[in-house]
Amino acid sequence: MSMRKEGEVVCVTGGSGYIGSWLVSLLLRRGYTVHATVKHLNDEKETKHLQALEGAESRLRLFQMDLLRYDSILAAVHGVAGVFHLASPVIVDQVQDLEKELLAPAIEGTKNVLRAAKELGVRRVVVTSSVSAITPSRYWPADVVKDENCWTDVDYCKQIELWYSVSKTLAEKAAWEFAKEQSLDVVVLNPGTAMGPILPPNLNASMLMLLLLLQGCTETYEDVFMGSVHVKDVALAHILLYENPSATGRHLCVEAISHYGDFAAKVAELYPEYKVPRLPRDTQPGLLRAKNASKMELGLNFIPMEEIIKDAVESLKNKGFIS
Template structure:
């Protein structure tokens, strides 16, 4: 296990996961270099600079996925790189890339080249997502699920649009699936001394240190929030995965750090502590929080019989601290604190 202080790059350092990860790494005594798209965003910069040890152990860099060469100065001299940033909306001002997939893959290639060129980066840890890991049977054009979901599963990219629910969700699935496949190619390249880990995370819930409700938490809580767009994304997630994998923000941060601290690690790992249907999520709120009304159109669906079959992280010794009840309860309390429930 790596126990010494390291210099670590975190791309997308002001996002839901990125900010929490930066805070945790600083708490552990590491030196952190975090990238943001805009260093003039005083709310995001102020948040990061407010963390304990930030005044001595944190440096902020401007870097944008749509300008991938900007990441290079941040990476040079680092021991580990967490690539958390991902484009959610296509920059219509971009003449170089036609969509988020092209931009995300180009940034990944540039970041990987920087890691190799640095001579110091030991491991790149890519934050993936289970939307890239559908157990749908591709040969049946998505007409059925495999018995279980594990690291061998990849989302078919020939699914009809109804599986995605919206063009936004479809673009996100494409972008994350193609990006993860690209980063994992480096695990097979000869003479590549940089280890590559892809951590496929479930839908993240729990608390947030941000001043707004992040998209992941909004999606998980779309039923008690009665949010039609977020709920459509939640049902689309169940539609391609059979059920919804969930994980607490604290567990997903710990899993990232765990993957960094291993003496040697490479490959694809799934990260989720529970596997729920949207009906089970809604039932929890109806049972434990009847004071929060859920409209009929958001009561959820039963999903499929697909099982969670991934044990790779657990086999290495990683242990989750939050089950579904704690994830959903912390999410409720977080949104209550933020005034989301009247």
């Protein structure tokens, strides 16, 4: 039984991003009317690819939103039945102003979006978290496959300055706290490294990771990688969580729990013409591999790693990032 009603209006925060753009595209194709938020309405890099989507002319409205300006959130959420909260800063390099650039938008921004959803009577909020809120976790039993019960060790991440993981973990915890206190229907998606065809003009962090690998980068992403997932599967998973009334809790979203070394070896095998480095097999010490790790029992058959890589590399070629 689906919760969806014909012509329903939903809001996607961070609608111009890599996953957000695919989510907006799939929602429009399914007949939804979408309020998509962007940082700057007058920036074509954020708006042009969305306005070109099928169905956008009649059923897409763009809103300029600042996660720390509550009135801008209210405007975007007004009149919608559901909210997909994807907007959160992704800064994996050095952060100049940690609180202002990363932590406040992620944590306070999530609370603001949920507060607006509660105030305006939204039926369900799907929050996009990450495997960064599941791993690294020092105290997880070594012989148990990581799942939705596993939480990132925030103190460890602070020690090694893994601030993105700190931001995602604290934001998700804040979401659960708010949902409990305010009786708001919240479900959470924890995607792995999303890759595949690119809709926006800019490269996101996960596709940049692949590009750097093709160029010979030997980084192993020891504390952040847990498996890859096709960007279309991530977008579809959001919709399945929204439409399925029985969906609750957290949902790990990876094609399989694997090591970055497995991923790099597959890229090297499929694309021998690039200088893909030989990495150790076990790049994530102690991470147990698992084929069907995701409990997405919502009718989602994950696209396998080989196809994820092919779609992603071909898109990098088509967009001119590699020749």
